Amino acid sequence: MLTSAEPGTPPPLTSPDPVRPRRVRRLLALLATVAVLAPIAWLWWDSTMPSTYSVMDMGTPDLGGGPGDPHMGHSMPGMTRSVDELRDTSTAPAAVAVTLVARKQVFRLPTGEQVDGFTLNGESPGPELRVVQGQTVQVRLVNESVPDGVTLHWHGMDVPNADDGVAGVTQDAVRPGGEFTYRFVAKDAGTYWYHSHQVANPQVQGGLFGGLVVAPRGAPAEPETTALVHHYGSNRTVDGRTGDTAVAAAPGSRMRVRVVNTDNGPMSTWVTGAAFRLVAIDGTDVHGPATVSGQAVTVTAGGRADLDVDVPADGSGARVEMGGDAALIVGATGAPPPHSAKPAVTLDPLSYGTPSPLGFDPARATRNFDYTVGRWPGFVDGQPGVWWTVNGKMWPDVPMFVVSEGDVVRVRIANTSGEVHPMHLHGHHAVVLARDGVAATGSPWWVDTLDVADGATYDVAFVADNPGIWMDHCHNLKHAAEGLVAHLMYTGVSTPYRVGGDAGNDPE
Ligand code: C2O
Ligand code: CU
Numbered sequence: 001m002l003t004s005a006e007p008g009t010p011p012p013l014t015s016p017d018p019v020r021p022r023r024v025r026r027l028l029a030l031l032a033t034v035a036v037l038a039p040i041a042w043l044w045w046d047s048t049m050p051s052t053y054s055v056m057d058m059g060t061p062d063l064g065g066g067p068g069d070p071h072m073g074h075s076m077p078g079m080t081r082s083v084d085e086l087r088d089t090s091t092a093p094a095a096v097a098v099t100l101v102a103r104k105q106v107f108r109l110p111t112g113e114q115v116d117g118f119t120l121n122g123e124s125p126g127p128e129l130r131v132v133q134g135q136t137v138q139v140r141l142v143n144e145s146v147p148d149g150v151t152l153h154w155h156g157m158d159v160p161n162a163d164d165g166v167a168g169v170t171q172d173a174v175r176p177g178g179e180f181t182y183r184f185v186a187k188d189a190g191t192y193w194y195h196s197h198q199v200a201n202p203q204v205q206g207g208l209f210g211g212l213v214v215a216p217r218g219a220p221a222e223p224e225t226t227a228l229v230h231h232y233g234s235n236r237t238v239d240g241r242t243g244d245t246a247v248a249a250a251p252g253s254r255m256r257v258r259v260v261n262t263d264n265g266p267m268s269t270w271v272t273g274a275a276f277r278l279v280a281i282d283g284t285d286v287h288g289p290a291t292v293s294g295q296a297v298t299v300t301a302g303g304r305a306d307l308d309v310d311v312p313a314d315g316s317g318a319r320v321e322m323g324g325d326a327a328l329i330v331g332a333t334g335a336p337p338p339h340s341a342k343p344a345v346t347l348d349p350l351s352y353g354t355p356s357p358l359g360f361d362p363a364r365a366t367r368n369f370d371y372t373v374g375r376w377p378g379f380v381d382g383q384p385g386v387w388w389t390v391n392g393k394m395w396p397d398v399p400m401f402v403v404s405e406g407d408v409v410r411v412r413i414a415n416t417s418g419e420v421h422p423m424h425l426h427g428h429h430a431v432v433l434a435r436d437g438v439a440a441t442g443s444p445w446w447v448d449t450l451d452v453a454d455g456a457t458y459d460v461a462f463v464a465d466n467p468g469i470w471m472d473h474c475h476n477l478k479h480a481a482e483g484l485v486a487h488l489m490y491t492g493v494s495t496p497y498r499v500g501g502d503a504g505n506d507p508e
Contacts, residue, residue: 048382052501053396055169055469055487056494062399064367066407068491080494083170086468087162088183094138096131101142102150102174102196102208111242115232117206118146118196124207125228125240125262126194133189133217142179146196149173149504150208152182153197155302156283156448157212158427159184161468161493166426167198168497168505169469169487174198175503189216190283191258191304193228199506201264201477207232209262211239214283223249224256225330229299229322231263236324244319249331252313257320257328258306261299264476266420266451267323268346270296271309273337274318274330280306281349284429287443288354295347300451301422302475350435353443362433362461365410369401371472373452373484375417380483388417388474388484395483401472404491407464413450414457421479424449425488426470430460449475469495471507481508 061068100120107115107124120126131137143150151173153165163182167173174180195209211228215221225247227238235242249255256279261267277289282303289308299305309318309330317332319339329336374389390398403409411430413423425448432445435458452458467490474484485508499505 044379044382044384050500052498054495054498056400056489058396058487059393059398059400061402062369063402064369064409066367066402066404068402068404080492081467083161083468083493083495083497085162086493087160088136088185090136092136094183095135096129097138097140098127098129099140099142100126100152101144102146103144104146107207109232109235109237109240109242111235113232113235115207117232118203118208120208120210123240125230126208126210128211128213128226128228129194131186131212131214133186133214136183136185139182140179141174141182143174143176145176146203146208147176148199148203148506149175150196150203151180151198152194153426154182154184154192154194154212155424156190156192156304157184157186158188158429158466161427161466161470164426164468164470165197166471167507168499168503169471169495169507170497172497172503173505186214188283189214190280191226191260191306192283193260193262193304195262197507200508201481204262204477205231205264211258211260213258222256223253224258225328226258226260227320227322227328228260228262229267229326236322236326238322238326238328242326244327244329244336246332246336247328247330249311251311251315251331251333253311253331255309255311255330256306257309257330258304259299259320259322260304261301264301264478266301266422267299268296268342269299269305269307269323270321270343271307272319272321272340273316274312275310277308278305278347278349278352279308280304282429282446282448284446286353287356289352289443292347294343295345296343297347298451300447300449300475302424303422303447303449303451349442349445350432350438350440351442355442356444358431358444360408360461360463362408362410362431364408365461366407367403367409367464369399369409369411370414371399371411371423371486372414373417373421373474388479388482390484390486395485398486401486401488402491403464403488405464405467408461409464410459410461412457412459413452415452415454418454420454421452421484422449422475423452423472424475425462425472427466427468428462428464428470428488430462433459433461464490467493469493473508477508
């Protein structure tokens, strides 16, 4: 029988103080929460970047099995060469001397659409620079009104490091009212382009770029044209024009079309109504290029492909397609050939053309690196997200690839990130040795910008013959701005420039 306790009777002793287990439970829950949150808080805090830093202090030195100072990042004054010393010191007047004035400007596309972007000498694309191999080029860059500052990077040209144009690495961004003079010898013939490397993603998208062609020394000038492909918003343009552009060419002749992809994603080009040869990739001639028809060519973001088009002898013309509604119509005397769909087959440079000597032996590599691009949740500069990783680490904890002048360098570039990445190493050309373990059998395939599809692995090699501190990044400039950036650094080279700071350097 249940009766209520008499007043004054102490409560029966059931269990020890029931408050205590509840407290313990709460404390345990709190500890568990701290155990989960503290590492996250640490990851967040650890990812926040100082307002100014040197790229030499970024990440972890990776010596690739070669000699070097494992405690890089602590610059040793007096013991290193500054990037500023790595420049062309000749004083003779340059064969090609131009001034490019950068402006923030609203301009109109031929369709009438307005672009609130950037120009060089009042136009976008900027003026095409034409040089003969061996000539010295001097470009005076004047920033009239680009608020964030500007630089010019000579994409694919292996220039001396001081003229590489990377804000915060090889120079300070040129502020409004300021100027900077670049000077280099155009030692290799080929198709290149230039663009700003300060706040590069919006500035390049907004029009701060132009074409750069180096004609071979001593060779007779062949009929040629440039096709600089760029999206202004959703408008696809070729050399700043929308729609079809007619290019005059003698029936039965050959026309070299230098296709440049200035966008953030890969594009395809193909020719309707004529056969062609892929005669150069990223500025380097293909050896023994066979005639192609019914195949498309992939042009990597930032990359170039030169097509030598057989202009039909009957005047029917060839349509060089760029994968959108802007095309070049070459040598048509009447109605242009109709548009055709992209061919199902894409040319594979791994087996295209015929072998020729590389000029070095990749089997004698003195440095071996891995550059594996992945994607993982975490923090970059305090921002939560699913971010790109390099060798499992997020920016800025990426590798600093260290080489010495004269090294033969091999890099295994792998991509497990779910998206394509156009990987671009400044200052050097690398040759593709293999893809997914399958050895290259065609012409030496030299690249400065390599389309690495999701799931793909490339083995590339190069000679470290251009001392400096060089970006090695994704040329989807949006990805670069999201931290898909590493550097190649030569021992004994240092930079006085810093990202951030008073100059506001922000290379991506
Ligand atoms: Cu087109 Cu870092 O360059
Ligand atoms: Cu990318």
